Amino acid sequence: MSASHWLECPDCGLLQVLPPPRPGHVRRCPRCHRSFGDGTNHGDAARALTLTALILFALANLNPFLGLSFGGRETTIHLGSGVEGMASHGSDLLPVALMVLAISILAPLGRLTALGLVLLRLRHGRNNRLTAHLMRFADRLRVWSMLDVFLVGALIALTKLHDLATVEVGIGLYMLGALVLILALLEMAIDRHAIWNQIHPSPSADIPARPDWLGCSECAMVQEPGERCVRCGCPLHRRKPHSLDRAGALVATGFVLYLPANLYPVLTVISLGRGAPATILGGVMELLNGADWPLAVIVFTASVAVPLMKLFGLAWLILSAQRGVDWGLPDHTRLYRLIDLVGRWSTVDVIVAALLTALVTLGNIAEVLPGLGVLAFGGVVFVTLLATEFFDPRLLWDAAGENNA
Template sequence: MHPVSSEQHTFYTHDATACEECDLLIPATALAVGQDSCCPRCGHTLSRHLAHPERQPIAYGIAALIMFVLANSFTFMSFSTKGVGQEMSFIQCISTLVDQGYLFLGALLSLTLIGLPLVYIGSIMLVLWRVDKELHSHALRSLGRLLCRIKPWLMVDVFLVGVLISLVKLMSMADIKMGLSFWAFVGYTLMLIKMMASLDRMWLWQRLFGPTPAREVTSDASAMACGLVGCHVCGALSDAHEHLCSRCGSHLHSRKPGGLNRTWALLLTASILYIPANLYPIMDTVFLGDDSPSTILGGVVLLWAMGSYPIAAVIFFASVVVPLVKIMALFWLCYMVQRNHIDSPLGKLKLYRMTEFVGRWSMIDVFVVAILAGLIRLDNLMTIYPGPAAVAFAGVVLITMIAAMTFDPRLIWDLQQGERERE
């Protein structure tokens, strides 16, 4: 559709855009291979010119698909104690949850570990493979929007850390062996991470549909103050009265719809779920007929007593501290914006970035429970079941992630902009 010359491979000029985190207008910028374009006000990375931007994602995608097939073709982990053993395939982590009636957890693992990653890989490969061939523009736009929206929900790296933590928990109980599928899953995770890192969002949209019309922008003003709006999907600038982006077809909003009310409601829901997530058992171990339920804090105490101090610290931090701190941090940010506190906007933005980054890692404990429930099923000797807190805790993680997405960090900078205009 838009053939690229060798000079364009060496230099790439991204369109004028607005920073999605502080709304500052950014003029068109020429980048050499290896260079980044960052917002001068908040430091957010806008675009990155990578070497071979078309070939690398396809190569990593093919490698990831091969690793995924291998990860489902052999034994993932094996567990043996007192002459009794059990093998588990990767897919059994999910099927066991479904068989035991935990459909929500089974669907969650299916989407974050299999469905969405495969859709992401397939969409990138299809878009880049057909970039110079005829493919309906509506299909290209739909696939491009899909890529941007599902990326935060890919959790194969979090699951891999959960596997390693499960190993520490099991080593004191039995002999554990890692199968070929485990090493293939490590490769699948690494290739998927490399694939995501090798694709630049703004480059992709410019490559698919060409540059947007040139605009002379003021580099020290916000887009909203200049009657413009930046697309949150492709970065294209449009006039504020337009409702759809002319390049990617996304709905345009100067600020995320719903304001703070949606974020407040989600945080309140997460706070309510946080209570049963910590009071009820997240895992139930049946050993020789003896039922031993364990809460999140109980599991941390057990690991600490076993001498696994680093793992106990990771679980405590990821499953207890992070969700609570994230809820409190988002509550505080919403309160500061609502009360029109304009001090230290960059500090508030860094706090928001931290909460958005660490939120998904709280899913580690849910994945650990899924792995143990799928592996330890030794009938009358020992069996592990997910507890009711697993569903509540998964809800806390998902809802706080959505709450962070609904919070608009540009509201922080609007307060400062308003103060300047009054002066």
């Protein structure tokens, strides 16, 4: 575990020897500067944090999240109410409801449970196939668990309602705040690379490298060609299969959906029988008029700038890989990592819409209705997240002839 071993960089495809971990030192790929972590796993702390997170997750779900009172009438919602809010407005919005369910409940719960089991099994020395499957499951759900985005969405929803009615913050929201903090600490306490090596070590650097070695797209282990990865069990390919075609088709779909996402209203806020449908940009303008400019900046960045940056960025990367662009490769790889990192934040507007429609249900006095724009916008977010998963950044380096040696 502590010895140096062979590794293929998942971002640029460079076969390299990863030195033993040294506390406080982050190891990076010499070519594309991808981080491989400091290699230290704080197992005891991580197990304690996982347990705390699971308890907080239960408390956040069981306690009231937000309350609204207006003209003597009251409503309260729970963390999961956003899902019902969307689903109750017709089957058109069912995909959006399922997306909110996945990112706020299923993915975080699945990832936490799987990660907790992996940490427990490793402590008891059970590093077998089941442990590897659980770790792969936890890895896959990482991008889709968005409780931090959900928390920001709740805070935006809260601000938007301030002018409309009296809003009460419930215990559930405080629990969610604590949970997001614990989850951030948990991510710092574990080193994904070190966990994978504990499950099954990568080839030691003492073994001479073989020219036909492949790096697994899921767990990054180098190995001889075969049907499946000997460590994580996923199908083994030199590169993600049909990467550019799949990512390209998804990005094209994203561009097509971007138009209705901005032209159709996302929300209609009805207050005392009056109200007009608002688009994404309309919502930003409304926040600006209400002098909530910090929120306006957040919503504009998350809902307008980030999706456009993702669509144009991915399109540029796909074209570069197809045409064999051989300059600025580290910067192109960095752009891919940036898209991967910030992409999930564009979900925030979908969450705001889901929470508002669930909370504001006072008939003619006050009501928020979701519009078709949410469906198209949710589609943009979903296809760009998938396109980022399917795109294999190693193809950029392959096409420029950097991986021939």
